[in-house]
Amino acid sequence: MKALKSKLFVLLITVVFFAQCKPESPAVPATQTNTIAIKFNHYIADSLLVLNTVNYSNSIEQNFTVDKFNYFISNIILEKTDGTSYIVPQDSCYFLIKSSNKASQNINIKNIPVGNYCKISFMIGVDSARSCMPASARTGALNVGAAAADMYWTWNTGYIFLKLQCMPIIPKGGDSSAAIPYVYHIGGYGGLNNPTLNNIRLVHLNFGENLNLIANSTTAQITIKADALKVLEGSTQVDLNNTPTVMLTPYSANIANNYQNMFSITHITN
Amino acid sequence: MRAFKIFLACLFFIVLSQACTKEINPEASFKGFEAPINFPLVRYNFSANPVNKAGFDLGKKLFYDGILSRDGSISCGSCHQQAAAFAHLDHTISHGIDDKLGNRNAPVLQNTAWQKYFAWDGGIFHLDEFPINPITNPVEMDEKMPELLSKLNANSTYRAMFKKAFNKDSVDYASLTMALSQFMNMLLSNQSRYDEYLRGNTSALSENEKVGLNLFMNKCNSCHTAPLFTDNKFHNTGLITSSDLGRATVTVQDSDLYKFKTPSLRNVEKSYPYNHNGRAATLEAVLKHYASEIKPGTTVDSRLIGGLGLTALEQQQIIAFLKTLTDTHFLTDSRFSE
Numbered sequence: 380m381k382a383l384k385s386k387l388f389v390l391l392i393t394v395v396f397f398a399q400c401k402p403e404s405p406a407v408p409a410t411q412t413n414t415i416a417i418k419f420n421h422y423i424a425d426s427l428l429v430l431n432t433v434n435y436s437n438s439i440e441q442n443f444t445v446d447k448f449n450y451f452i453s454n455i456i457l458e459k460t461d462g463t464s465y466i467v468p469q470d471s472c473y474f475l476i477k478s479s480n481k482a483s484q485n486i487n488i489k490n491i492p493v494g495n496y497c498k499i500s501f502m503i504g505v506d507s508a509r510s511c512m513p514a515s516a517r518t519g520a521l522n523v524g525a526a527a528a529d530m531y532w533t534w535n536t537g538y539i540f541l542k543l544q545c546m547p548i549i550p551k552g553g554d555s556s557a558a559i560p561y562v563y564h565i566g567g568y569g570g571l572n573n574p575t576l577n578n579i580r581l582v583h584l585n586f587g588e589n590l591n592l593i594a595n596s597t598t599a600q601i602t603i604k605a606d607a608l609k610v611l612e613g614s615t616q617v618d619l620n621n622t623p624t625v626m627l628t629p630y631s632a633n634i635a636n637n638y639q640n641m642f643s644i645t646h647i648t649n
Numbered sequence: 650m651r652a653f654k655i656f657l658a659c660l661f662f663i664v665l666s667q668a669c670t671k672e673i674n675p676e677a678s679f680k681g682f683e684a685p686i687n688f689p690l691v692r693y694n695f696s697a698n699p700v701n702k703a704g705f706d707l708g709k710k711l712f713y714d715g716i717l718s719r720d721g722s723i724s725c726g727s728c729h730q731q732a733a734a735f736a737h738l739d740h741t742i743s744h745g746i747d748d749k750l751g752n753r754n755a756p757v758l759q760n761t762a763w764q765k766y767f768a769w770d771g772g773i774f775h776l777d778e779f780p781i782n783p784i785t786n787p788v789e790m791d792e793k794m795p796e797l798l799s800k801l802n803a804n805s806t807y808r809a810m811f812k813k814a815f816n817k818d819s820v821d822y823a824s825l826t827m828a829l830s831q832f833m834n835m836l837l838s839n840q841s842r843y844d845e846y847l848r849g850n851t852s853a854l855s856e857n858e859k860v861g862l863n864l865f866m867n868k869c870n871s872c873h874t875a876p877l878f879t880d881n882k883f884h885n886t887g888l889i890t891s892s893d894l895g896r897a898t899v900t901v902q903d904s905d906l907y908k909f910k911t912p913s914l915r916n917v918e919k920s921y922p923y924n925h926n927g928r929a930a931t932l933e934a935v936l937k938h939y940a941s942e943i944k945p946g947t948t949v950d951s952r953l954i955g956g957l958g959l960t961a962l963e964q965q966q967i968i969a970f971l972k973t974l975t976d977t978h979f980l981t982d983s984r985f986s987e
Contacts, residue, residue: 513697514777514823523781524794524822533782535772535899567901571774572765575900627901 411594412490415457415601417499419476419484420645421448422606430478434548437611441619443545443561448478448607449530450541450638451504451520457491458498460589465491473505475520475527476605496590499601503638504540504579507568532566535627539566540578541638543610547619561619563610564626565634578631580639590647602646609641610634679705682762685839687847687876693762693776693834700831703814708832710810711825713987716800717780718746718790725783725829726987728755732980734916735759735836741927745789752893754927756912757920759838759979761830765881769909769925772899776833777826794822801825838915838979839876846973847876854973861970868957869939869967872911872950878974883908884950887943888924895925906948918972919980932971936964 421428423435428445436442452474455467467488477483509517517523521538523531530539545561569577584603592599611617615633617625625631679702684691698704712729715721723746729735735758737743743751753769767773773782783789784797801807801820811817814831815824843862845853854862866875874880883896885907896905909925923929929938940959943949959967979985 511774513775514826515697522822524798524825528794531781533773533778533785534768536774536778570900572771573900573902573905575902627899629901 410492412492413592413594413596413599414487414489415491415496415590415592415599417455417486417488418600418602419452419486419605420602421478421484422604423608424606428478428607435608437608437617437619439616439618442548443619444548445478445543445545445607446560447542447544449475450605451475451530451538452486452501453505453509454502455488456500457488457496458500460495460497463494469509473509473520475530478607491592493592493594496586496592498583498585499644500581500583502579502581503635504566505538505568506579507571507577510537510568511571532564532627537566537568539564540635541565541610543607545619559623562624562626563617563634565631565638567627567631576627576629576632578635580635582639582642584642584644586644586647588647591649593649596649598648600646600648601644602648604643604645606641606643610638613637613640682834682837684762685837685844685876687844688760688763688839689877691762692765693830695762695834698777698827698830700834701814703810704828704831705835707807707810707814708828708830709985710807711829712832716804717784717792717797719792719796720746722746723790725780728783728789729758731982731985731987732919733757734838734920734976734980736920738919739921741922743783743789745783745786746791749788751786751788753925754922757916758833759836759915760877760913761833761836763877763881766883766910770896770898771883771910776830777823780826780829781822798822798825836979836985838976840978841915841976842973843970844876844976855969857966858969858973861966861968862973864959864963864967865970868959871952873914878914879911881911883910884953885909885946885948886939887946887949887953888928888938889944891926893926904948907946908948914971915974916976916980918975932968933964936967940964 423445426433426435428448430448431444431446434442434444454472456464457467458464471489474486475483476486505521509521514523520526527538530542531537532539541563542565543563547558547561549555549558565578567576567578569575569579586601590599590601611619611634614636617634617637622630625634682695682700711717711725713724713726715724715727717724728737728740728743728745730738732738737755740755742753743755745751756769761776764776765774767776767779768782773779781794784792785794798820801811807820811820811824811828814828817824842853865873872880872882872884883905885895886909888907894906896908896910897903917923917932921930921932923932923935929935936959939953939957941956943953943956945954
């Protein structure tokens with residue numbers, strides 16, 4: 380009997396406690412939201428990128444095929460015409476885009492408030508705060524045990540922000556085993572304890588025409604062109620033969636400056 | 650005769666039951682991580698990964714299991730041997746899969762919870778991020794992390810151990826590294842004769858060793874700072890420069906060229922050879938270097954320029970002191986043995 384009484388007492392306390400927690404004013408109607416798809420199309424100049432089999436050349440007449448083109452996109456912000464913006468939450472703002480994986484090139488940003496959007500901003504790479512978090516907070520696209528396994532420097536803890544790997548074209552009858560690949564692995568979030576290279580780059584793209592996101596649309600999409608050739612061209616013309624490998628060296632900042640300009644909006648769909 | 654057999658059987662069961670009661674509850678007797686009172690504050694965040702019996706046992710099993718390598722031939726314990734304070738005894742540089750050689754000396758593993766940087770160049774800033782380095786290094790264990798996780802997930806013993814330690818139904822990267830950290834963080838060395846001396850037993854060191862201790866405090870302690878015998882910093886100690894840029898490899902700063910992390914000197918007697926590339930085979934060679942063989946260079950630590958001015962006798966006295974840092978209890982503790 381005593382036990383029952385004490386149980387009832389606990390129940391009473393619980394009921395009172397939760398009754399107090401109940402909001403006093405009626406809930407504000409939730410903002411209507413919807414999803415925007417972002418599609419990344421990979422190019423070399425004006426041609427869609429085809430891995431391994433198609434020959435390309437840069438503006439200094441060096442010929443190559445592309446084996447790999449991967450990069451991280453993170454910290455996405457969508458700006459409205461009224462000046463307000465929607466910041467994609469930290470738990471869903473990291474994406475690894477791979478040219479070998481079609482699905483990775485289509486990302487969906489959910490729960491975006493409806494409205495008139497005119498601009499997108501994002502980071503190429505992974506911010507320093509997330510880079511320094513424990514592995515348990517680096518999941519999904521950042522999981523170095525799965526998706527991000529080949530986008531991580533184990534000798535200098537941190538993500539490789541962008542990888543471009545190409546092969547020179549061997550003339551017929553030439554020795555392909557002697558071919559030296561062109562390898563560009565760019566990373567560096569600035570260092571935890573000591574300052575070092577910071578190759579994090581921000582991209583801001585104006586839509587040109589507005590994206591009017593309405594509640595029941597299923598077609599809202601931003602189509603973005605990513606031109607892999609611009610990794611190697613722009614403010615610095617990369618000579619493939621003189622700099623066939625670039626990883627964590629001061630020169631890598633030039634490549635980051637180049638690829639900061641590799642994105643452009645090709646299409647806005649309401 | 651039959652009565653005698655029954656008597657023997659009874660005796661056997663009594664002995665067996667008594668043997669069992671001794672280890673009646675290993676979970677309860679497992680003390681977990683306890684920081685020595687004379688050590689500074691730990692750097693490892695134990696609230697994110699507290700040491701428990703299940704995690705420690707799992708970490709130890711992983712540490713000594715070749716499953717971490719591509720072909721099953723190399724475990725962490727292959728190059729980190731207890732008798733050498735978990736360094737690679739008598740190997741100048743690490744010797745990995747397919748007899749491939751690395752370019753640096755496998756360092757000791759002890760008192761990891763106080764370490765700020767890992768690897769000779771400090772490229773790794775957290776103990777949990779260390780194991781992936783040797784596991785995926787083509788000249789060490791040469792395994793891919795997703796492959797390793799599938800091997801562990803296909804193994805019912807490991808799945809059960811991960812479930813018990815982390816309550817995870819499948820093995821993931823974070824739990825793998827946390828288990829290894831739990832094992833490594835338990836590798837405490839604080840029971841050398843020097844520690845006994847610190848705790849008040851003045852006869853734990855001989856007069857000669859005490860002279861060595863004084864010399865050490867004057868000449869060496871500013872970098873090899875007691876009680877951990879490292880300042881957790883990077884220095885160019887005037888070795889012959891080589892293709893290994895040291896700390897500059899990861900910071901890309903010229904001011905860090907040829908600087909390497911100050912190694913702890915605990916158990917230094919047992920963890921030869923020395924320096925980042927194992928170039929010095931003996932403590933005598935190391936002391937001789939500091940006394941008179943410092944090579945000039947723009948990033949050489951200013952305290953070392955011109956040498957430390959140690960006589961042959963003083964070098965011997967410092968070595969005598971360094972040998973008091975040997976912690977036999979740690980080097981033979983069966984909790985850490987394969």
